[in-house]
Amino acid sequence: MVIEYSAGREGTVKIIAIFAIAITIPQVRAADDAFAVTQGKAYKFEKVADGVYYASGGLGSNNVVIVNDQDVVLVDDGTTPAAARALLQDIKLITTRPVKTVINTHFHYDHTDGNSIFPPDVEIIGHEYVRTAILTFNVLDREPYTTSSKNLATTDDIRRQLTEIKPTPPNTTYASKMTLHRGGREIQLLFLGRGHTGGDTFVYLPKERIVCTGDEDEGARLAYMGDGLFDEWIATLEALKKLDFTLVLPGHGRPFHEKALITAFQSYLRDVVAKVTDLRRQGATPDQAAVSVDLTSHSKDFPDIKGPGADLRGVRRIYEWLDENHK
Ligand SMILES: [Zn+2]
Numbered sequence: 001m002v003i004e005y006s007a008g009r010e011g012t013v014k015i016i017a018i019f020a021i022a023i024t025i026p027q028v029r030a031a032d033d034a035f036a037v038t039q040g041k042a043y044k045f046e047k048v049a050d051g052v053y054y055a056s057g058g059l060g061s062n063n064v065v066i067v068n069d070q071d072v073v074l075v076d077d078g079t080t081p082a083a084a085r086a087l088l089q090d091i092k093l094i095t096t097r098p099v100k101t102v103i104n105t106h107f108h109y110d111h112t113d114g115n116s117i118f119p120p121d122v123e124i125i126g127h128e129y130v131r132t133a134i135l136t137f138n139v140l141d142r143e144p145y146t147t148s149s150k151n152l153a154t155t156d157d158i159r160r161q162l163t164e165i166k167p168t169p170p171n172t173t174y175a176s177k178m179t180l181h182r183g184g185r186e187i188q189l190l191f192l193g194r195g196h197t198g199g200d201t202f203v204y205l206p207k208e209r210i211v212c213t214g215d216e217d218e219g220a221r222l223a224y225m226g227d228g229l230f231d232e233w234i235a236t237l238e239a240l241k242k243l244d245f246t247l248v249l250p251g252h253g254r255p256f257h258e259k260a261l262i263t264a265f266q267s268y269l270r271d272v273v274a275k276v277t278d279l280r281r282q283g284a285t286p287d288q289a290a291v292s293v294d295l296t297s298h299s300k301d302f303p304d305i306k307g308p309g310a311d312l313r314g315v316r317r318i319y320e321w322l323d324e325n326h327k
Helices: 081-091 128-136 145-152 156-163 230-241 259-281 286-292 312-324
Strands: 002-006 012-016 036-039 044-049 052-056 063-067 072-075 099-103 123-127 172-174 177-182 185-190 202-205 210-214 247-250
Touching: 044 247, 052 081, 072 081, 081 156, 123 128, 128 172, 145 156, 230 259, 259 286, 259 312, 286 312
Parallel strands: 072 099, 099 123, 123 172, 210 247
Antiparallel strands: 002 012, 036 044, 044 052, 052 063, 063 072, 177 185, 185 202, 202 210
């Protein structure tokens, strides 16, 4: 079965739906969506498998809502307490079951700053690095929050929401693997190595053959690199590709199927590091390198690349990482 749909900025994508057995055929199909859609006040839910919804449209990362026999497991919870409350309100459109577990894919504000609204009996799970980062990094006074919050603060409402943020760490941590059994569903939390940050979790549903990648891989969108560990990141993505999945739900962007998109991002990472390393050798400052580094050969995989240049925070991080690794 081939489903064709327009994936917003990313253009029209053809999907070979080899996962057809795992998903319910959409009853309601919005013009632009391959999946059945439930539209809430703030969030749009796309039903990607039985009880598994991809939520987008709120303030912060995209989320995954996993509805089990008795409860709901949520992957990431948005940029602000208000965003998380809006998400919980909208989730009522798809289930009456309570959110009992939240998984933080990594420590960045747009995935974790809804944590503070949950009562203590809700388990918030993250890699142990996520807890350390939120407790010790002064996260509201460093990137990516400092620049992003300035860019986000375009309305009084959002400015008010941002003042309400209380960085709250996971109350349950793990080091390499954790498995949740919820009714008939198995949910694996996998740390496959450092990359986008020092502790990112892949949420893997083996039966559904779905993996949630947070910001380790965002498909046709370039992930933030300001906390990257570049050679390890490429290796972690190699480990990711070894999992058996047919659908990827990223923390930003759109769901996708092709492992080739992960390979394309590995290739981008290799190239941006090599080219920034060269520019540094030639005496360029990070600011100069961020303007001139030419990655336009990757624009067919990453349509956001419109000309030379790369995100300054990522380029600064490559300089720092080269220093750390004596390269
Ligand atoms: Zn991130």
